[in-house]
Amino acid sequence: MDAETLTMIFFIGGIVLMxxxxxxxxxVSFFLGVSGLFVGVLRWMGILEDPAxxxxxxxxxxVALILAMRPLLMKYWGGESSYKLAxxxxxxxxxxxxxxxxxxxxxxxxxxxxxxxxxxxKTLEGEIPAGxxxxxxxRDNVTWIVEPLDEIEx
Numbered sequence: 001m002d003a004e005t006l007t008m009i010f011f012i013g014g015i016v017l018m019x020x021x022x023x024x025x026x027x028v029s030f031f032l033g034v035s036g037l038f039v040g041v042l043r044w045m046g047i048l049e050d051p052a053x054x055x056x057x058x059x060x061x062x063v064a065l066i067l068a069m070r071p072l073l074m075k076y077w078g079g080e081s082s083y084k085l086a087x088x089x090x091x092x093x094x095x096x097x098x099x100x101x102x103x104x105x106x107x108x109x110x111x112x113x114x115x116x117x118x119x120x121x122k123t124l125e126g127e128i129p130a131g132x133x134x135x136x137x138x139r140d141n142v143t144w145i146v147e148p149l150d151e152i153e154x
Contacts, residue, residue, distance in 0.1 A: 027070045
């Protein structure tokens with residue numbers, strides 16, 4: 001492969017990588033492309049002539065740019081992100097659910113339907129018959145502890 005062809009590969013590859021960055025953002029391919037253009041310019045100026053040296057220069061320049069510039073780029077042009085600390089147990093408290101199988105305080109044989117899924121349930125007092133409504137109080141491992149829904153609350 002002659003020197004001009006390799007130089008054009010670095011130029012065209014750099015431009016292609018920078019265009020890919022617009023399609024798949026993340027800040028990595030942009031710096032790979034900038035590094036490719038940089039090596040292409042060095043080869044065009046005659047500073048780099050050996051193909052192996054060109055590739056090693058491209059690799060080191062790419063890594064250096066990614067490590068040095070990507071955090072700065074992401075700080076000012078990073079995508080939107082939001083964090084929410086979620087505690088599903090707290091969000092489930094006081095939710096009204098349907099009782100699928102009778103729930104009693106003695107065992108975990110009762111079942112409720114919560115968020116479209118059937119769950120084991122137990123009550124601390126009395127029995128809640130199937131077909132009625134209950135209110136979630138808390139969760140004990142995989143078993144929801146429920147209480148009967150008062151007529152007034154319905």
